Amino acid sequence: MLIGYARVSTLDQTPDLQIDALRQVGCEKLFTDKVSGMVTERPGLQRVKEVLRPGDTLVVWRLDRLGRSLRDLIDWMNYLEGEGVALRSLQESIDTSTPTGKLVFHLFGALAEFERNLIKERTMAGLTAARARGRQGGRPKSLSDDKRQLVIDLYQQKKLTVKKICEMMNISKPTLYSYVRS
Known part of the structure; x- marks a missing residue:
């Protein structure tokens, strides 16, 4: 149909x-x-x-x-x-x-995969060059080392809820848990 x-x-x-x-x-x-x-x-x-x-x-x-x-x-x-x-x-x-239609469509797919691989290769080369110049990738840390330690201490003391700690420090729950795990 x-x-x-x-x-x-x-x-x-x-x-x-x-x-x-x-x-x-x-x-x-x-x-x-x-x-x-x-x-x-x-x-x-x-x-x-x-x-x-x-x-x-x-x-x-x-x-x-x-x-x-x-x-x-x-x-x-x-x-x-x-x-x-x-x-x-x-x-x-x-x-x-x-068969011809499938071939044409698979050629499109192969070209798209080639383009994705080129982008990945260029990205990795750019990151390597940036690291060689001393630049670090990723997002900047939202809290200083002292504040990170304070978050960990507050969490371990269990006097405040996770929600309250996050509100006080203006961070998300996943960020808090990543600090605790590290």
């Missing part, structure tokens, strides 16, 4: 163009959202997940209607593959029910 999904970013926009194209290719069920692609909770897309069955094809007008980034699209593709569902994009002429 062909199941169509259309999305527009704002309430002012209309999905009519997408819906017409999805109907024209034979989509039996259509779901829409009027929400930015950055929003992860999309009711229409959630309903799509609920009705998809193995052997179905999810049809979108353009790939950017489904996911905002290549990572989102790859996550969707992995999900759909796991469910035995194909993906078809009308504008990009991608159909993962065909």
